[in-house]
Amino acid sequence: MQLKYKIMVDPLIIRQDFPIFRHHPNLAYLDNAATMQKPETVIQGVANFYRKENANIHRGVYQLAIEATEKYERVRHRAASLIGAPSTKNIVYTSGTTAGINLVVQSFLEKRLSKDDEVLITAMEHHANLIPWQMVCKKTGAQLVVIPMNERGELDMDAFKERLSGRTKMVAAVHISNTLGSINPVEDIVDLAHKRGVPVLIDGAQSVAHYPIDVKEMDCDFFVFSGHKVFGPTGVGILYGKEEHLSSMAPVFFGGDMIREVSFEDTIFAEHPQKFEAGTTNIAGIIGLGYAMMFLQQYNKKQIVKYLDELGGYARQELKSVKSLKIVGKAKRKSPIISFHFKNIHPHDVATFLGAENIAIRAGHHCTQPLMDIFDIPGTSRASFTFYNTFEEVDRMVKVLKEMKKFLS
Amino acid sequence: MNDKLKQLYKDVILKHNNDPFHYDKKENATHVLEAYNPLCGDKFKVFIEVENDAIQSIHFHGYGCAISKASTSVMVQALENQSIEDAKELCKNFLFALHHESEGHPSREDFEAFAAAREFPGRLKCASLSWDEMSRFLEG
Numbered sequence: 001m002q003l004k005y006k007i008m009v010d011p012l013i014i015r016q017d018f019p020i021f022r023h024h025p026n027l028a029y030l031d032n033a034a035t036m037q038k039p040e041t042v043i044q045g046v047a048n049f050y051r052k053e054n055a056n057i058h059r060g061v062y063q064l065a066i067e068a069t070e071k072y073e074r075v076r077h078r079a080a081s082l083i084g085a086p087s088t089k090n091i092v093y094t095s096g097t098t099a100g101i102n103l104v105v106q107s108f109l110e111k112r113l114s115k116d117d118e119v120l121i122t123a124m125e126h127h128a129n130l131i132p133w134q135m136v137c138k139k140t141g142a143q144l145v146v147i148p149m150n151e152r153g154e155l156d157m158d159a160f161k162e163r164l165s166g167r168t169k170m171v172a173a174v175h176i177s178n179t180l181g182s183i184n185p186v187e188d189i190v191d192l193a194h195k196r197g198v199p200v201l202i203d204g205a206q207s208v209a210h211y212p213i214d215v216k217e218m219d220c221d222f223f224v225f226s227g228h229k230v231f232g233p234t235g236v237g238i239l240y241g242k243e244e245h246l247s248s249m250a251p252v253f254f255g256g257d258m259i260r261e262v263s264f265e266d267t268i269f270a271e272h273p274q275k276f277e278a279g280t281t282n283i284a285g286i287i288g289l290g291y292a293m294m295f296l297q298q299y300n301k302k303q304i305v306k307y308l309d310e311l312g313g314y315a316r317q318e319l320k321s322v323k324s325l326k327i328v329g330k331a332k333r334k335s336p337i338i339s340f341h342f343k344n345i346h347p348h349d350v351a352t353f354l355g356a357e358n359i360a361i362r363a364g365h366h367c368t369q370p371l372m373d374i375f376d377i378p379g380t381s382r383a384s385f386t387f388y389n390t391f392e393e394v395d396r397m398v399k400v401l402k403e404m405k406k407f408l409s
Numbered sequence: 410m411n412d413k414l415k416q417l418y419k420d421v422i423l424k425h426n427n428d429p430f431h432y433d434k435k436e437n438a439t440h441v442l443e444a445y446n447p448l449c450g451d452k453f454k455v456f457i458e459v460e461n462d463a464i465q466s467i468h469f470h471g472y473g474c475a476i477s478k479a480s481t482s483v484m485v486q487a488l489e490n491q492s493i494e495d496a497k498e499l500c501k502n503f504l505f506a507l508h509h510e511s512e513g514h515p516s517r518e519d520f521e522a523f524a525a526a527r528e529f530p531g532r533l534k535c536a537s538l539s540w541d542e543m544s545r546f547l548e549g
């Protein structure tokens with residue numbers, strides 16, 4: 001059910017939907033890139049499923065099981081509509097971004113990859129979109145090739161063009177860097193790769209919650225994201241794949257719920273997406289994800305982006321007024337994920353000073369160690385915003401940073 | 410600013426962080442320990458010259474937060490010229506002070522400063538990082 005009326009983006013009203021802020025009224029939660037807080041509807045949706053609707057899916061013929069199955073399958077429609085997928089057959093339930101990428105690596109790429117082939121990734125990948133490709137390259141003797149970026153944190157598209165070749169068998173790129181906030185030109189990446197017949201996976205972990213996504217228009221072959229980064233539960237996620245790929249891919253997990261016929265001699269698998277969903281999945285989690293996407297679809301993404309551009313812009317501007325603070329990642333197109341560092345103050349000390357004032361940010365390498373090596377820093381402090389965050393929270397953060405700077409120097 | 414925080418970072422930690430003791434690379438030392446926390450990337454090398462069952466000289470180098478750096482610096486200062494047995498005792502002492510209320514337990518002022526990390530459980534590992542590694546080394 002798509003709500004007809006889009007609601008205005010007003011963080012003070014939106015916050016009221018999130019029980020965590022009632023329990024921690026003073027909490028400035030600026031770690032949304034790590035995981036987002038959950039609205040009441042998601043929490044209720046999961047609890048009510050266990051309380052009133054619990055049954056295993058695809059198995060029972062009794063009413064409760066039928067209703068659970070229907071509810072579970074309806075989430076596929078919502079996921080398809082959220083990202084513009086042509087059909088629910090394109091939507092595979094996973095346990096998250098990481099699982100989606102690993103499935104594509106093992107089921108799609110591995111059998112196409114041989115010695116001296118190449119896999120292209122970007123310099124700003126999360127470990128989740130790096131290690132799986134690295135491992136399959138090691139296994140097959142293929143090469144992992146990295147698309148570099150400039151010092152602002154923008155991909156070097158000329159280098160990308162040069163590195164694309166007849167040897168390239170796959171391109172995997174992050175849509176929005178969880179460390180730098182850079183928004184990558186995924187349409188151009190897909191376009192260039194497709195001109196050479198190379199399939200592309202886009203890691204949308206940081207983009208789905210805020211930006212309009214249309215996988216048909218983007219034309220990527222695979223798109224992955226996590227439930228917990230779109231206001232949903234942990235442990236669930238979505239893999240979108242083009243029909244032609246999903247239908248030809250073999251499952252890598254085997255068990256119940258993914259078969260058409262089994263004998264002791266052989267097994268005929270179910271069609272996609274079911275053949276990738278062996279065993280009892282996180283049913284309540286998927287249903288919670290449905291509520292999260294419903295929450296998200298109440299809002300106009302254009303308004304969300306407008307608000308977050310203003311909030312992110314304000315935060316960047318205010319952070320500049322803190323002495324010796326350096327912002328890492330200054331791409332022209334960027335999301336409200338802001339990494340910064342001080343020459344002589346370790347990110348963990350920064351996070352401790354902010355934490356003592358109830359301001360939650362992330363400190364460390366953000367699962368992007370090679371990226372930190374490029375910038376020659378061991379880590380950053382990262383504030384990441386969503387549309388329940390306020391300008392006042394930015395002010396609080398900046399005030400503490402200034403006090404800290406004074407105290408420590 | 411938060412008082413507990415001031416206590417944590419008070420003079421001992423700030424002093425050692427800004428002016429660490431024996432902060433130098435001695436790659437030829439008889440023993441080189443590496444204290445590394447993969448979760449945050451803090452990494453210190455501790456260079457130890459052991460002779461006649463005693464720590465003749467000890468230096469450190471590396472990168473970490475103010476707390477891990479200061480605690481390593483305090484360790485280096487405390488262990489220099491100690492016999493292995495006394496060094497073991499000091500390590501126990503420090504780690505005990507870090508994890509327990511210090512009542513009735515003799516402890517040194519420079520050790521006690523880190524006890525404030527108890528208020529910040531996320532930072533305990535920073536304070537114990539190099540000491541844990543040293544303990545493992547000494548206890549063999």
Ligand SMILES: Cc1ncc(COP(=O)(O)O)c(C=O)c1O
Binds near residue numbers: 176177
């Ligand atoms: C860009 C990006 N990719 C992948 C992941 C991994 O997501 P998950 O841990 O939910 O599988 C994250 C989460 O931190 C991310 O930010």
